[in-house]
Amino acid sequence: MGYVLGIDGGGSKTVCVLMDNLHQVLGRGEAGSSNYQIISIEATLQSIKSAINNAVEAANITNSLKIDAICLGLAGVGRAADIEVVKGLVEELHNQQSLPIILALQPANIVICNDALIALVGGIGQPVGIVVAAGTGSIVFGRNHQGGTKRVGGWGYILGDEGSAYKIAIAGMNAALKSYDGREISTSLVEAFKQHLGLENIEDLIEVIYRRQWGVKQIAALAPIVDFAAASGDIVANIIIDDAVKELVKATSTVIHAIFSADSVLEVVTTGSVWRGRCKIHERFAASLVKEFPNVSVICPRHEPAYGAGLLALQTTQN
Structure with missing residues (x-):
């Protein structure tokens, strides 16, 4: 019986799955962040070790x-x-005496990739298709049968992230303030933000966002306010959601045209918090995309990204 490890390392947590060669998950572990660009290399190594343990x-x-x-x-x-940095982390894992495993890894059996690829493989169950990730940020990533890949977006909250929770929240607050000014039509978002944040006046958003120095994740966490307003029929909130859908469809369409044919039969998996809203954004996205590409199926993830990492690891043992 052969065993492999699949590791999903992000800014908030690290997930490791231990799998056998029958694709069965024998154990799953979590630990803290393993984004070495945010935390130190040593802290990243410790998170990966803890998740494996x-x-x-x-x-x-x-x-x-x-x-x-x-x-x-x-x-x-x-x-x-x-990739070179992560190779160094793998070498460190080899040298760890405290791990309850024996690493017998050859270079061909070490896969280092971005989290979009493992989200694709885990979500669909195979390394072919497209993943549309819309959470705090957003990115669309695809891989075809020939191994060709295409990424669209993922440029961060300043340069991109269209369709993300952050951009939806920002658009919602912007619309509320424009409505308050009288520049746009009235919207329930004014009262919704006031109630959620405990504001006496919508002008107090200035204090919340600027003086408290709210970060990207804190702002992105306000996206459900827009989602709820849209689900309740608010016209302005629905325009914001429709704009997000258009951006995500456009990004997905770009990936399809880049590495697939327009009539390809393929699956598109959606991941991230944006898709779990009440305003049926998943259904809106699917309807719009399928209208343009009738042979595309839009699905929810079948497995988590760490499982996708495990499948990619297993693939190296079967070649």
Whole structure:
């Protein structure tokens, strides 16, 4: 029986799955952030080690396991320099005596990639298709049968992230203030933001956003206010949601035209908090995309990204 590790490393948490060669998850473990571009290399290594330890402990296997392959899908890993850094982390793992596993890894059995690829593979169950990730940020990533890939977006909250929770929240606050000014039509978003944030006046948004120095995640967490208003029939909120859908459809269409044919039969998996709203944004996106590409199926994730990392690791043992 062969065993592999699939690791999903992000800015908030690290997930590791221990899998056998029958694609069965034997154990799953979580730990803190492993985005080395935000935290230190040492802290990243500790998070990965903790996630591995927790996964093996959850598997309740007493004997030390021989790991034949590993895949690390980490946020922000895309450039050659990033891959070299992660290779160094894998070397450090080899040297760790405290891990309850035996690493017997050859270079061909080490997969280092960005988190979009493992989200695609985990979500669909195979390394072909498109993932549309819309959470705090947004990115669309696709891979075809020939191994060709295309990424659209993922440029961060200042330069991109159209269709993300952050951009929806910003558009919502902007619309509320324009409505308050009298520049736009009235919207329930004015009262919605006031109630949610405990404001006496919508002008107090200045204090919340600027003086409290709210970050991207705090602002993105306000997106459900826009979602709820849209679900309740607010015209302005629905325009914001429709604009987000248009951006995500356009990005997905760009990926399809780049690496697939317009009549390709393929699956598009959606991941991220934006899709879990009440205003049926998933249905709006699917209807719009399928209208343009009738052979496309829009699905929810079948498995988590760490499972996708495990599948990519297993693939190296079967070649």
